[in-house]
Amino acid sequence: GAVVSQHPSWVICKSGTSVKIECRSLDFQATTMFWYRQFPKQSLMLMATSNEGSKATYEQGVEKDKFLINHASLTLSTLTVTSAHPEDSSFYICSAPGGGLAGAGVYNEQFFGPGTRLTVL
């Protein structure tokens, strides 16, 4: 089946530094990927839609200058948390929809990565 990977699985950084998280579709191509944030014991909140070859679209209330998204290829999207602060500590999850070029999955289905735990000290 379609697999989405994330790297790193966890990261600890100091306040003020930037952190990059990678999301890869391993066996299918994804022109679109989604980034979610999940705080402890809460639901997944969509942050932004990453589009290959064009700018990402951000959900209301998400600072685009703080959460930089780059969709460099059909299998890779990166999320950079700039000038991270303790309140940015969260579980970041990416997903990629099925269908599309490689025919992975079915229309509407999203395949989720394993998540990245970010802790900002």
Next chain:
Amino acid sequence: GENVEQHPSTLSVQEGDSAVIKCTYSDSASNYFPWYKQELGKGPQLIIDIRSNVGEKKDQRIAVTLNKTAKHFSLHITETQPEDSAVYFCAASIGGTYKYIFGTGTRLKVLA
């Protein structure tokens, strides 16, 4: 805006009993309704899904029902096992797109 409500927030059942989780959505254009199981520290895993042109779908011990008129859909797990213990999320597509709105989650605990 679009909204998905999920109940209950926590659910404890005895091993072998059934568990039911219910969701209500607001977007009448939603056409895809997946259910995810999330274990601690992991990403969500799809366990079953249903499309708007189907009223019920079953996969072994798991079933999902959809009432489009009432904008309700439910997850049914029969013969629960301790390994079913996890957080379950429902979701509804935003219109016919790939974007989802997630429910608030249900923490299921199956007691041995």
